[in-house]
Structures are given as C-alpha cells and as structure tokens.
Amino acid sequence: MMIDVESLSVRIRAFDILRNVSLTIREGEIFGLVGESGSGKSMTALALMGLLPRVMEASGAARLDGIDLLSLGEYDLCALRGNDISMIFQEPMTALNPVQTIGDQVAEVLTIHGKADANAARKIARDRLDRVGLSHIGLDRYPHELSGGQRQRVCIAAAIALHPRLLIADEPTTALDVTTQAQILDLLKDLVAEENMSLLLITHDLAVVSDMADRIAVMEKGVIVEQGDTAQVLRDQAHPYTRKLFAASAHQPDRTATMIDDAILRIEDVHRHYPGAREGFHRGPPVRAVNGVSFAIQRGESLGLVGESGCGKSTLTRTILGLDPLTSGQITLNGNPVSPTMPRAHRADMQVVFQDPYGSFNPRWRVDRIIAEPFHLLGRKPAPSDIAEALEAVRLSPEDAFKYPHEFSGGQRQRIAIARALITRPKLLVLDEAVSALDVSVRARILDLLAELQDQFGLSYLFISHDLTVVRAITDRVLVMQAGEIVEEGQTEQVFTAPNHPYTRTLLESAPTLEIPA
Amino acid sequence: MTRLPPALLIGAAITLIYAIIALISLVWTPYDITNLQVSNRLQDWSATHWLGTDQLGRDMVSMLMEGARTSIAVAIVAVGIGMAVGVPLGLAAAANRGSLLDEVIMRGNDLIFAFPSLVIAILITAIWGPSATNAILAIGIFNIPVFARVARGGALPIWTLDYILAARTAGKTRTRISAEHVLPNIANLLIVQATIQFSLGILAEAGLSYVGLGAQPPTSSLGRMLSESQTMIYSDAWLAVLPGLAIVILVLGLNLLGDGLRDALDPRLRRARG
Secondary structure (H helix, E strand, C coil): CCEEEEEEEEEECCEEEEEEEEEEECCCCEEEEECCCCCCHHHHHHHHHCCCCCCEEEEEEEEECCEEHHHCCHHHHHHHECCCEEEECCCCCCCCCCCCCHHHHHHHHHHHCCCCCHHHHHHHHHHHHHHCCCCCCCCCCCHHHCCHHHHHHHHHHHHCCCCCCEEEEECCCCCCCHHHHHHHHHHHHHHHHHHCCEEEEEECCHHHHHHHCCEEEEEECCEEEEEEEHHHHHHHCCCHHHHHHHHHHCCCCCCCCCCEEEEEEEEEEEEEEECCCEECCEECCCEEEEEEEEEEEEECCEEEEECCCCCCHHHHHHHHCCCCCCCEEEEEECCEECCCCCCHHHHCCEEEECCCCCCCCCCCCCHHHHHHHHHHHCCCCCCHHHHHHHHHHCCCCHHHHHCCHHHCCHHHHHHHHHHHHHCCCCCEEEEECCCCCCCHHHHHHHHHHHHHHHHHHCCEEEEEECCHHHHHHHCCEEEEEECCEEEEEEEHHHHHHCCCCHHHHHHHHHCCCCCCCC | CCCCCHHHHHHHHHHHHHHHHHHHHHHCCCCCCCCCCHHHCCCCCCCCCCCCECCCCCEHHHHHHHHHHHHHHHHHHHHHHHHHHHHHHHHHHHHCCCCHHHHHHHHHHHHHHHCCHHHHHHHHHHHHCCCHHHHHHHHHHHHHHHHHHHHHHHHHHHHCCHHHHHHHHCCCCHHHHHHHHHHHHHHHHHHHHHHHHHHHHHHHHHHHHHCCCCCCCCCCCHHHHHHHHHHHCCCCCHHHHHHHHHHHHHHHHHHHHHHHHHHHHCHHHHHHHC
C-alpha cells in the first residue's frame, strides 16, 4: 500500500467536511474518486497534499509509505509536494503563471527542490515537455500562446518533472473539449504505465473513471459510500447513491412534445466575420467565425447544436439572439427579421438560458425583479401573478420571489433562469450550455423540467452544448458545427448511430462512454 | 453583522469629528476671524485663546475651524465634480468598449492626466484669477479622469457577465443597463476611490492655497495658514505646526477610512471573514 488513508475526518468549526474517509492507493494503479460538487473529493486531495485551509481541523491518518502526512510540518510538506506527490487542477487557464515562460515553470519544480541547477533543469524541462507531447513547443513560449489542452499538458509536465510516486488530478479534463479530453486521458494512462506512478483521478464524470480507473470510490457528503474494483462497483452498484448517480448519468427525459411543421426560426446563409488582428498599420485576414450557416427550427422542435470551443457556436448564438449584427445572410424569428435593432415586441418571442448559474443574475436584485426583467420587452409592468406563475412553472414556490439569488443552489438558480426566460411566453428558448455546469442528478431533473415545459408551452428549443450525452437525450435533430460551418445535420439518433462526417465520428469516438460490464 | 475593521472605525471617527467641527464653524466660532486685533498678536495658549493668536491677532482655534471647513468644502465639491462627470464617462466608455467613443473618452482622460493639477490651477487662475472656486474647478477637473478610469475598469468585467446578456435580450439599452446593472455593482469601488480622492483633494487645496492660488483673504484655509506662518517658523512654530497637524490627521483619517471601506466592501474579503 503506497497511500493509506485511515478514517480521515476534516471539520470546520462544528461542520463535518469529511467523515471517516478510508482508502488505499496501490503502486502503479489509477484510483478514481467520484462524487458530485460538495461531496468532499477535492478536500480529500488537499488533505493528502497538506494544503487544507488553516481553519480546518483534520483527524485520522493519511500515510505515504507509512509516514503520516497529517503530522508533518510545513517544511517537510514542502519537500514532499511536487517531489513525491504532485497535483494538476481543473483550470489550465489559471494554473499557470501568465508572465512566466512554460520552460521556466517546469524547470522551477526542479530548482526549488534542489534537484538540478538552472541549465540542467531546462534540459530536463525540455525532456518532460517532449514526454507530454509538446516537442514542437519552445521553452520560451508563454501560456497565453497555447491552447487549453496544451496548457494542461504543461501542468502535467511540471507535475511529473520529479517522477512523483502519486499524481493527483482534480477534474483534469472538465474544462476541455471532448477530443482534447480524450488525448489528455490517454496521456495520463500512458504516464501511469511508463513512469511507475499512481494516479488519483478526481472527477464528477462516471464515464471518465469507468474508462480509466482500476478501482473507484464513490463519495457523498464527505463519506465514501462504496469502493472497490471498477468493474465490480459498476456491475453491483451496491449503494443506493451509486445507483442514483448511474441513473442520473444516463437519464433520458420523457419527451411528449409534438412538432408542427412550421419554422419558428429560419437562418439563411448567415455569415459573421470579425476584422483580423492588427499587424502594425494593417489588419490580418478577417476571422470567419460563422461562415454560411443555414438551418430552421420547427415549432415544438428541439434542435441540438454541438461543436468544440472556437467552432463559432457562441458567435452564432449571439447573432440568433439579435445581440450582434450579421455580416451577411438573414435570420427570421416568427417571420420577423432578427437584428440588434429589432423591435422589442418581436424579441419577446425568444429568450435565453445561460450556462453559469452564478453569473446569470445581478447579485443585488431580488428574484421577483430578476425574472420580471424581460417584461421590458412587452412594455408593461408584470403583475404579481405573472411572477408567481413563472416560479410555479419551474416548480419553485411563489415566496421565492422575495429572496436573493445567493440563497439558492445551482440547480434552483437554473430554474430561476428558466422562469425568467419563460415569463414573456416566448416561442423559442435558446439553451446555451444550460445544464453543463450542473451535477448529474440536478441535471437530470432540469432536463425533465425542460421536457415538461416544452410540452406545456409548445416551446421550440435550440440546445447548444458540447456535451453529446445531453444533446442525445433531449433533441430531435442535431447540427454539428466545425470552424464556422455546419458539417453534419440530421435526426439525432441517426447522427449518433451512423455519423457521416469524419469530424462527427471523431467527436463521438472521443466522448467517454459509460458501459456497465456484464 | 461582521465585525468592522479597527482602521475603518478610527478613520470614520476622525472624519466625523472634522465634519462636525466644520459644520459648527458655519454658525459659531470662538472669535470672529475677520476682526483683526494686532495688539493681541502672537499670544500664547491661554484660557481666552486656547491655542493662542496669529500674527494679526486672530484666534487660532477659530482659524483652524474655518480653515478645516474651507479645505473640506473644496475637497467635497471637487470630488463631486470628478464623480459627476467622470463616472458617466467611464460607464459610457465601458458600455461601448473598443468603439470610437471609448477611444475619445480615454485619450481625453490621458490628456488631462498629463497635466498636474497645479498646472491646471495656474492655467485657470491666469484666466479667471485666484479664488477658492477656481481651486475647486482645478482639483475637480483633475478628479474626472481618475473616476472615469475606475468606473471603466470596474464596469468592463461586469459587461462580460451573463446577466448583462440577459438584460440585452430583454431589449434594454446600454445606458439603461449601465444605470441598472453596472453602476450598483461598482458603487463600492467608487466609494473607496472617493475617500482617497477626498484626502488628495485636501492636500491639493493646501498646496494651491500655499502658493496663493486657492482661498483668498479673508477666507481661512489650512493651506493659507501654512503659507502665512512660514516666515515665523523659527519664532512661533505653533502657527505652522497646528494647521500642518490638522492636515496630516485629516488625511490620515480619510486614508484609514478608504482602506477600511475597501476591505469591508470587497466581497472576496467579506466571504473569507463570514
């Protein structure tokens, strides 16, 4: 047993964060720690690194080769971090220092621990960067010059610079696109096999651990409810919470809405180009963010738009919402042209729900004022009954109107966002990654709600997401977007089972799948 | 209710005491400072003149009270001018980021920034003559780009948030969004900046009055008192030390208040404490 955590408990004042967490990680194995937000999985990792905030008290033991990490002082922990145990994080954008070159940041790990002088450290840094697949990237490059996936590779290179015994990866691919995620996961798997290290993989995504881990532990509210060999845990699902997680991950909302063959939104040969980057007094060639896109959404239809970051789906969304002007082409909503100057009354036919349940509301506004904001489009004041109806439609209570957004959980906030979108009785709802930031169980309930509302109000959905599982569950038809163009379009099931375009095939192959072993 | 930081309390107390003294001086001072009694000049501290009299026989307590009032009034109005003009400019620049309007506003700011307030004051005095009003104008103009920058800097990250997009899909204009969504969320930044500019305004007024470009006799101001007493610094040091001390304590109090407010209003720090 290399890592041996024995009844680890962490508390802050009277509040338990971890209770009796016990787990063992063997030499050279991948150990998956799965749970929803707030389950304590990241706290377990921080306890192993000795990085718990000071206000927290830890009891129990966390041993590395028999040495109790909890009893070590800061000086000994510093010698250990990065050396025996190292860690990578979810956000490669913020995990690197933007004013230091990537070479310096990898070499720093070696010089801090006195393992090499500056020159030798740079040589080793080069070697480590080559190892993580960045042989074509110079040491003198800065983080902003790299893509998200490349930055995560730099973080990995720094983490493995000293050949640690254990690498802790906390949601390492959650912020990345599916194709990049697949590459990073492959890299981690290779490193574990070749570098003789163990990997503690922390994630909310059951599909990722089922592909990767030798053994997994399922956490709920600071307690490990189940652990064992991956295949066995997936097969038996002994604990009800594990079953619940599985059910939610594969949740298929019951869709009863009927489609009418009459386009609510029509997009014809839409182009949106940005001026190119300034090069001295000249500008580079224009960026064709959206390049000749055409499609239509029928009444009562649910249309999915999938693509990776930078494919132009955000730009397309903003033009559909009438926030950005078109370079050329035409968008009509309910027969009326869409543009930044369109009349307010026409805008009322379309509303939007965003991804981030925290950034979606002015924190200083009360819920009643928040959800009444779209009434501006109708030119009249909302009646209290309008607000109560909207809240009840999303299964919140009318009293919630008098609270502030911070008093709600992520899932409840997303319900408030949907209530705000519904209050003008729109015909089209644009759902921009609307469930991507939610835990699987919350996500399943929101998807159910969306399916019910579609039937109840005869809504059309434009469902924009990078998450293929969700798109498959909630849409009738799907569009695949790449580099500003729609490369594939078809009935959802057909596209998912028999993709035509090579890019669609790559996307589908990259997406981790949750398969329960027989 | 979380515990307030001591710096905030001390700063607020000092500022409040000065404000009360300045208000009292509007209706009452121990002696009339326009009444010169040269026979009473340069008296020591006594029961009749608590802090003595100056070279023209004016009561020092009364002089300090009136002086503080002038300084505070000049600084308040100057900060008011800076906020009233600067904040809308900054909000407009942020709402139209990257546009010609943004460029014009921000480059205009740079232009004003390039002139020290003293140069602006000399310019204004050269045209309209020295007075407290013109000192206010000079300091006020200097405050405009400060508030424009703070407002724009605070507003830019807010413009990227989803609730702004939601407000735009609700058909609201940029001006309305700036007023309803952006301004309330940068108010704490502006309040903190206002206290800092207020203390700088006190210093600027003192500096302008010292070189004779601010308040004119018979108006007393802390800066004027300094300049009038400088020739007697070896014989009657208190005449210079007292107004100097009054400036130092007020500026210190305002700075403590500004720092304290920044800590108390910063949501990140608030969360860490709560």
